[in-house]
């Protein structure tokens with residue numbers, strides 16, 4: 001090991017000297033890598049925000065175990081199951097409470113623009129908190145009045161003046177399904193790819209908004225357990241107790257279920273995966289261009305080194321040294337730029353996009369792989385450095 | 392006196408099958424350690440080919456080729472590469488690395504030898520450049536040096552590791568007569584100091600006097616007119 005470090009100290013940093021001698025080429029290479037990195041960061045950022053934002057409602061639910069229809073696909077396509085299952089669930093000893101949650105999308109008139117827009121309505125019994133959201137739970141009394149709703153501060157769309165008004169405790173009214181709805185308060189969940197905005201309301205108001213939906217058919221069953229009960233064990237007990245027409249998931253499994261939908265059934269995960277892959281390929285092409293130009297430019301010098309007795313492996317190490325330098329130096333701007341772009345995108349789309357350490361590490365790894373791959377292709381040209389041609 | 396190079400019945404062919412062309416015919420040559428031998432001959436006669444074979448830059452096809460005690464005929468690519476570490480090359484073009492300064496270029500000639508320490512590399516490279524009269528240009532890039540200066544850096548690079556054998560192919564071709572003369576004299580002095588053997592190819596009649604012996608190549612054959620100057 002010590003010997004290796006001594007060897008390293010003796011070694012002329014040829015890759016670095018070659019790169020830094022050609023400033024223009026170096027800048028192009030670094031810009032190219034930074035560009036590829038920014039693309040990858042944006043794709044992966046959007047992908048993560050998709051999973052994050054689409055499980056935000058799921059994660060906020062005040063439940064240890066969730067019942068849903070076996071036909072459910074995701075929060076926007078839940079289908080329904082019989083409310084009787086909730087009562088049956090209470091037979092299982094550790095289940096403390098079982099509440100219904102009704103979810104449906106609603107076309108309403110945006111109170112600010114007076115244009116039609118689609119929002120997601122979450123209806124539940126205001127006597128039984130359905131969400132772990134203090135803002136909602138403090139305003140449950142307001143929901144007991146008919147045709148009142150709470151509005152999502154993180155909604156996507158033109159709602160700025162609505163939010164200002166609500167912040168000043170002035171109710172806002174609008175129309176939906178031929179009824180007049182009164183917005184009386186705010187909470188924060190945020191937009192998702194599936195829903196631009198969420199409305200919280202009572203199960204009563206929900207029934208009036210969607211008269212064709214049977215109150216006995218619920219979207220989700222929110223079960224709370226007695227303190228100290230093990231959700232996995234209770235879920236197993238529920239599965240054997242309840243008929244096949246209802247699915248039993250722990251809260252964590254439910255979030256996973258929602259995430260899996262977006263990962264597999266929807267094309268969105270694939271699209272962002274493809275986008276990342278394309279950014280990777282773009283990076284490989286750019287780095288390959290730079291490295292192969294560099295190898296070509298130094299073919300004569302490389303042949304000279306071979307004539308002096310340097311092995312092919314030494315020349316390979318020079319190309320890989322260049323690849324690694326490019327990867328790590330190019331990653332710096334490639335990781336800083338997305339910080340600003342994330343902030344911009346978060347503002348523009350109301351999606352939770354932010355940098356994570358694990359994503360930075362992933363992109364760094366991809367960058368290194370990208371550069372090594374390009375380096376490996378570029379080294380094929382080294383074979384044509386023939387020392388016999390040097391004389 | 393020990394023998395540095397022994398060439399016996401060496402033939403060399405380029406190309407395959409119908410296009411095969413013989414360029415070296417039954418070459419026999421013996422060079423003693425410390426001798427400076429100049430090889431002359433018309434263009435296309437095979438001088439460079441012989442030089443690259445002796446230098447281990449090409450693999451010998453037939454006959455025997457013993458250089459510094461090692462048989463190069465039938466040697467593997469790896470063995471040839473290792474063998475080259477004991478030779479110093481001076482090419483017609485200087486072939487310096489344009490991204491490296493003069494001293495970095497010279498150091499490359501020493502880095503190959505693991506026994507040499509970092510500090511030793513530094514001092515030997517500096518000394519060598521001072522000996523070739525470039526003490527003031529240690530950190531200049533080749534682009535900033537004149538043709539003669541570049542060739543002197545190349546000589547420093549070839550000689551810094553004290554090789555037992557120096558091979559040079561028309562080292563003065565790119566230089567004017569004065570710097571050509573200087574370069575050859577320099578090679579001669581340094582080689583005499585280090586006691587190495589030199590095989591030099593040249594068309595330049597003005598530098599023949601540095602040789603201990605001159606051999607002549609014609610149509611791939613070494614002609615018998617070669618005579619040892621020292622014996623005259």
Ligand SMILES: Nc1ncnc2c1ncn2[C@@H]1O[C@H](COP(=O)(O)OP(=O)(O)OP(=O)(O)O)[C@@H](O)[C@H]1O
Pocket residue numbers: 405406414432433434435436437438439440441
């Ligand atoms: N790589 C090669 N492939 C095929 N033929 C070659 C190759 N290299 C040299 N030759 C041929 O071999 C012959 C000898 O070439 P060589 O370069 O050894 O001559 P030379 O004596 O060094 O000439 P010059 O004085 O012009 O440098 C020439 O006819 C040349 O065309």
Ligand SMILES: [Mg+2]
Pocket residue numbers: 391438439440560
């Ligand atoms: Mg020649």
